[in-house]
Amino acid sequence: TLSSCIGPFSSSAATPGRLPGLSGPMGMAIVSVCDTPHALVIEEQTGELSLANLETGEVTLVASGLSSPFAMVMEPEAATVLVTESDRLSRVNLATNTIAAVTLFTNRPTGLAIDPAQPDTVWVAEHGTGDLFRIRRSDGSRQDVIHQLGLARARGLAFEKAGVLLVAEGDAANGGIIRVDLNRNPPTFATIASGEAGLRLPFGLDLGGGGEHFDSGPRLVD
Numbered sequence: 001t002l003s004s005c006i007g008p009f010s011s012s013a014a015t016p017g018r019l020p021g022l023s024g025p026m027g028m029a030i031v032s033v034c035d036t037p038h039a040l041v042i043e044e045q046t047g048e049l050s051l052a053n054l055e056t057g058e059v060t061l062v063a064s065g066l067s068s069p070f071a072m073v074m075e076p077e078a079a080t081v082l083v084t085e086s087d088r089l090s091r092v093n094l095a096t097n098t099i100a101a102v103t104l105f106t107n108r109p110t111g112l113a114i115d116p117a118q119p120d121t122v123w124v125a126e127h128g129t130g131d132l133f134r135i136r137r138s139d140g141s142r143q144d145v146i147h148q149l150g151l152a153r154a155r156g157l158a159f160e161k162a163g164v165l166l167v168a169e170g171d172a173a174n175g176g177i178i179r180v181d182l183n184r185n186p187p188t189f190a191t192i193a194s195g196e197a198g199l200r201l202p203f204g205l206d207l208g209g210g211g212e213h214f215d216s217g218p219r220l221v222d
Contacts, residue, residue: 026042027041027072029074069085075091078093080093084112085109089112112157125157154169
């Protein structure tokens with residue numbers, strides 16, 4: 001959570017004629033802007049990153065020009081956010097409204113999560129290949145790749161605990177959650193929820209205080 005006052009945010013990047021509001025919201029994070037709670041939201045259709053004031057409902061454009069943004073995660077050190085675009089992992093500076101590429105991908109990167117045991121490391125899933133990339137945030141270098149065909153439909157990542165990664169994967173017909181134990185060599189994979197549990201096209205993935213797992217549909221999996 002950002003405790004400092006970030007901004008101001010430029011209005012020069014606003015799309016001409018765009019009405020205040022959200023279009024195709026995807027990833028989301030909660031931040032504090034000058035001690036006021038906001039939802040930071042990426043919009044796939046418009047390629048925009050916006051802030052929604054949770055007290056007033058006002059929407060403010062932060063940055064535009066993102067290519068089909070999919071997932072996002074706040075970086076702990078500064079007012080910056082990592083975003084997966086159509087062919088790259090990018091960093092958006094919330095104070096300057098600037099976008100910079102961290103590393104490029106051949107296929108579309110989807111879910112991402114910062115490793116709690118190695119804060120300079122972010123894991124990124126590449127949709128369609130079943131590849132998980134371990135990337136150094138400080139310089140964008142790829143440290144290794146884990147390939148598992150069962151992760152080809154990966155969309156969301158979250159760490160259950162240090163060294164244990166949860167992956168939301170699937171399509172409109174069948175989906176589930178896979179646990180990847182990175183502490184083992186080689187890593188092990190276990191399905192902990194499947195289509196029988198009612199998951200269809202699982203998307204976002206996060207851990208609540210009670211260990212809940214959420215997907216894009218209306219169901220909650222405990």
